[in-house]
Amino acid sequence: MSYAIQIEGLKKSYGDHIVLKGLNFHVEKGEIFALLGVNGAGKTTALEIIENLRRCEEGRIVVNGRVGIQLQSASLPDHIRPMEAVRLFAKWNRVEADPSMLAALGINELAKKQYIELSTGQKRRLHLALALLSDPDIVFLDEPTAGLDVEGRLSLHEQIRKLKAEGKTIVLASHDMAEVENLCDRIAILNDGAIVFIGTVEELTAKVGRRYKLRIETDQGEECYEADNIGDTMLALLENYKQKGVEVLDIKIDRGTLEQHFIDIARGNGE
């Protein structure tokens, strides 16, 4: 099977500081793949090398298909209007902007505004539209929902799912674990320039284990517990309260998020 992206032995350093220590991974066609990592883990550097915006010292990068890029920190001239930017970028790429794509992202509604007047969410939508102008096979999204409100996030998630439904491959870098858990088929976790995990969310969970958080409200106050085996722990706690004559008013169970598992792995506690 030919992959959308194949990376072998990718290395990069800035002076004495080694940022990437020989990455090896692939992205399958049509999947949503996420690069995760704490700040400074090397995910944006890796992404920008794959996007051909930055050079690497060593490694082999194969990208099969047209690429569209939405950068983490892209900007445009303050006084440009969204449709002017769309026309400028479309002309340089010798493509016609797809009206349905522009309508779906709400770019037409922004016609009279200048870039400086757009909200963060509107700017993200515009940069996504610019990335999609050439109808790319592979879309790179670096922190696509950073700085967006809940509504903006949900709207962008919907757009990303639509892109996947159209058969596009999506590679994203994110800090938002809930986003990754909801959207992605596979994830790679970068820590200190190396991949410490690659696989599905379920595989990550199986590797690290789920840790449950219990919050029990009684007539004497609230208490929190952590447990790997929720059934046994609950029974033991309830039995204990009963023996002491404490009345249990409410029980809340948090099954733990991917973020906790990610942090465990990134910090080397998951091995």
Next chain:
Amino acid sequence: MSAFLYGVGLQWKLDIRSKSLLITCYVVPLLFFAVMGGIFTSVNPAAKDTLIQSMTVMGVSMGALIGLPPSLVEIYASDIKKAYKANGVPLYLGLVSMYLSAFIHLMIMSGIIYVTAPLVFDAALPEHPLFYFGMLAVFIAVSLGIGSVLGLAMKNQAKLTMVSQLIFLPSIMLSGIMFPVDLLPGLFRNLGNMVPATWGYRLMSDTSFTFGNLWPLAVILAAAVALCVILLNRLKSE
């Protein structure tokens, strides 16, 4: 070609929307012309003979050295550069489109001085208008070349302001537009010979073509173009 022309046309519109370029290309030079034109001609009536040239040199120097570079820094020292790179827009577009747009704005500003100076201050028109505008075009091209180098080389606006002023002030004080160069001490006269404003002022004030006044500008322009190419390549590989 259509993409390039669209880019230049768009830049022209953006410059009009951006108040800062309008201020440095029109408002300040024309205000300076309105005020200093009156003072120059009342203090020294002979100033009428070169008023158009001196006020134009001041206006062009201001637009090219103070107006253009910050707009370039806005593109090349910011995330706009990354957005261009990522979306297939060549890096030179920002420079070339801003250069051409500023060139037209400065020609218009110079034209306003050319038309109004005789009416308002009874200033003398250049003997050969075509020759004058030809030399004016050369001077604008060279001044914008220096402005381009500053805009590409500097990464931050505060440093840029300082460096721009370091070139702009000698251009005004030592080029002969404020007072005759002969009155300057030798050191300052030599310093004055290093700024294009001196040679531009001489070229535009001449009644006939003097190669000796043109070649320094040609050398400065060639050096500016070479530096712009080097700086653009450096920005590309960053």
